[in-house]
Amino acid sequence: MKQKRSKQGGQGLRALMGWLIALTVCLVLAVAAWAYWQVTRPLPLAAPSVELSIEPGTTPRAVARSWVEAGVRVEPWVLYQWFRWSGRSAAIRAGNYELTQGMSARDLLRMMVRGDERxxxxxxxxxxxxxxxxxxxxxxxxxxxxxxxxxxxxxxxxxxxxxxxxxxxxxxxxxxxxxxxxxxxxxxxxxxxxxxxxxEAWERRAADTPLKSPAEALILASIVEKETGRESDRGLVAGVFVNRLRIGMPLQTDPSVIYGLGDRFDGNLRRRDLQADTPYNTYTRAGLPPTPISMPGRASLLAAALPMPTKALYFVARGDGSSEFSNSLAEHNRAVDRFQRNPTRKGP
Incomplete structure (x- = not known):
């Protein structure tokens, strides 16, 4: 009798195990089907196309998060898990990509792995x-x-x-x-x-900068960009303007005046232009102009935030792309005589 019951118990256990295995298989298949649907269905986008620039060294998790921030309307973990499960997350290439309507997560990963920017x-x-x-x-x-x-x-x-x-x-x-x-x-x-x-530049700003905000740093950087003909002079040019700001001296920068003239500027900056008061005339008004006057690059942004230490208050173009810097007006006038009023003169 005991043997019969044991045999029946063993059959019941096997049936239960079989049922559990079948359930597990069904669940696995259901999850796999759901996962397949997730990676093959068209991704919902916030716009007809979504663009993203992936910098070198960006992790797959950050890539997934960035796509969502750019306008892909799914949970970041969905994309990230697909990148992981695919086994190709480490092969994602840096670049600029565009995701258009109708593309799936699988299409997205394939595009990034191939570096298929076109x-x-x-x-x-x-x-x-x-x-x-x-x-x-x-x-x-x-x-x-x-x-x-x-x-x-x-x-x-x-x-x-x-x-x-x-x-x-x-x-x-x-x-x-x-x-x-x-x-x-x-x-x-x-x-x-x-x-x-x-x-990034503002984080590195000099402790004693007279600039009060990143917006002011951007304005100064735009002036430095227009005033600099040689890369090595950029920090000193910024240093001159910072020195002038500290003592309340007008910046006296021609590019700002020219910007204020707009379409009226014909290529020739006249004395009357320097004397006509406008918000961008840095001869008649102290301080920075109300807005940037150009699009500055990274070097000019860094120079404005962290200029090279100098006592110079003046500079003049030498005619070869570089500038001559002077600490006093007398020195500056001599430099102007040498490099502009008498540009063929040699020696000190």
């Missing part, structure tokens, strides 16, 4: 104005123009910065894009990069 480029140069930036974007082959009919204010509103002035707000660099990408998408990236570079 991109064109547009180059935005240090020292250009926003007007010049817009002109360059308008003629970039393959870039869809969406801001041509918009005012500067409307462009900034479209970028989520209503009321902000556009000058100085975009980082000059070479930007890649897929065919059919929009100019506003490139501007968004350039704006994000400028915010990052400005914050």
């Amino acid at each position: 991109l064109s480029t547009v180059k935005l140069i240090e020292g250009w104005t926003f007007k010049r930036f817009r002109a360059e974007l308008a003629q970039a082959a393959g870039l869809k123009n969406t801001i041509g009919a918009l005012s500067d204010a409307e462009v900034m509103a479209a970028l989520g910065e209503p009321g902000a002035m556009p000058e100085g707000q975009f980082f000059p660099d070479t930007y890649t894009f897929s065919k059919g990408s929009t100019d506003i998408a490139v501007l968004k990236r350039a704006h994000r990069v400028m915010q990052h570079r400005l914050a």
Whole structure:
């Protein structure tokens, strides 16, 4: 009798184990089916296309999070787990990518692993104005123009910065894009990069800087960008302007006056231009102009925040791209005589 009961108990246990195994298999298959659906279905996007620049060294988890922040409407862990489960997360390449409607998580990973950018480029140069930036974007082959009919204010509103002035707000660099990408998408990236570079420079600012905010650093950097012809002089040029700000001396920088003239500037800066008071005339007004006057690069941002220590208050172009720096007005006048009023004169 005991043997019979034992035999029946063993059969029951085997049946239970079989049932549990079948349930486990069903669950595994259900999870696999769900996972397959997740990675093969079209990803929901916040816009017709979502673009992302992946920097070298970015972790797969950060890549997944960045895609979601850029406009992919899924939980970051869904993308991250797919990257992990695929076994190819370590093969994701740095680059600039565009995700369009209809693409799945599998398509996204394949694109990043292959480095399949298929991109064109547009180059935005240090020292250009926003007007010049817009002109360059308008003629970039393959870039869809969406801001041509918009005012500067409307462009900034479209970028989520209503009321902000556009000058100085975009980082000059070479930007890649897929065919059919929009100019506003490139501007968004350039704006994000400028915010990052400005914050980076401001973190390194000199302890005794007279600049009160990152916005002021950006304005000064834009002036340094326009005033510097040689890289090695950038820190000293910034040092001169910082010294002038400290003592309340007008910056007296021609590029700011020229910017204020706008389309009225014909290539010849006259005495009357220097004497006509405008918000951008740094001869008639002390302190910084109200906005940046150009798009500064990283070197100018760093120079404005952390200028080279100097006692100089003046500088003049030597004619070869470099500048002569002077501590006093008398020294400066002699330098002007040597390099501008009598440029063929040799020696001290």
